[in-house]
Amino acid sequence: MTGSHALFGDTLTIAKRIQQDILDELGLYVTVGIGDNLLMAKLALDNAAKHQADGIAEWRYADIPETLWKINELTDFWGIGSRMAKRLYALGIYDIFDLSQAPESLLKHHLGVIGSQLYYHAHGLDFSKINEKYVPTEKSYGKSQILDRDYQDPVEVTIIIQEMAEEIAMRLRTSGVDTATIFLHVGYSRFSTLRGFRHQMKIQPTNSSRVIKQTLMTMFWKYYQDEPVRSIMITCGSITPKNGLQLNLFEDLERSYKSSNSIQP
Structure with missing residues (x-):
């Protein structure tokens, strides 16, 4: 907030203005945490703001x-x-x-790096900066659905899986990337004695709808246990930039190209 004081006033004034703007536009009452760093603001929000009449809690180093x-x-x-x-x-x-x-050495010995982090956090110390952009080490593409009912017919389930796979494959092609790991999680009905299954399969890097669908169908029919299905989650991992097209000697060239690059199946 420091850089905004000259424009909008002190931190508390800004917090109240944000609350009022959200209330006016969306009709929602929100709580606000204020602190000397991200951690203190988050803890103030989670532990104190909801108990305040104005929905605002302010935790400073001196108040630890x-x-x-x-x-x-x-x-x-x-x-x-x-x-x-x-x-x-x-x-x-x-x-x-x-x-x-607790001594930091004790926490680090038993909990590793997380132990040291907890030690500093317990003293209100947080060295992260809000303007630092987090770049994940590996990006994944996925989609999940909780179905509107229990699906008894596995064929209906496969249709849904293939529709989800097509959407993910389209996103891969739009981003110009390939996937080399396909993950499938199928959750059974809450009335079932089984919970479901989750498995993954390594494949050659691709963004082909056909290949991704075939991989998912292979996993589904291998592990499906004739139980009603209620949830599905698909994730494509091991993402790499699309550098070229690996041709299949046993498949028509035009078909390989279209399945790898076309938005349509």
Whole structure:
């Protein structure tokens, strides 16, 4: 907010203006967290803003003993889920004050780099910057659906899978990239005794609708267990730039070209 003060006023004034703008345009009441860094603002939002009459909470470094260290549930802290909480319990750490008093060396020894991060976070220290652009190491393309009903007929399920695959393949071609890993997750009905299956298959880099569909059909019929289906998720990973077209000696050249580059199936 520092760079916006000259234009819109102090941080609290800006927060109230954002709230009012959202209320006027969308009819939604929103809460706001304010802090000296991203972490403190996030924690103020999650733990205090909803309890304030105006929906705004402000946590500063000077207030850490009365704010951050008063978080009693470890899972109410950013970055700590139920599994991490159990690991901290095993170290005799039961709340955020305990976490702040634990030696960094102990946390790092048992939790690795995450332990050091939690140590600094427990003291309100966060070195990330909001203007830093995050670039993922690997991009993936995917689509998921929770179906409107339980599908008993597997043929109907295959039609949906192929429609989803076509959409993903079109996005791959539009982006000029290939995929080399196809992942399929099929979730069964909540009334089924089985949960479903999830599997992946490595393939030659491609963005061909036909190849992606064939791969998904192979996995589906191999692992499907004659149960009603309620959810489907497809992900294409191992993304690489499209550098050329690998021809198949046993397939017509024109068909190979069209299936790899055409928007249509």
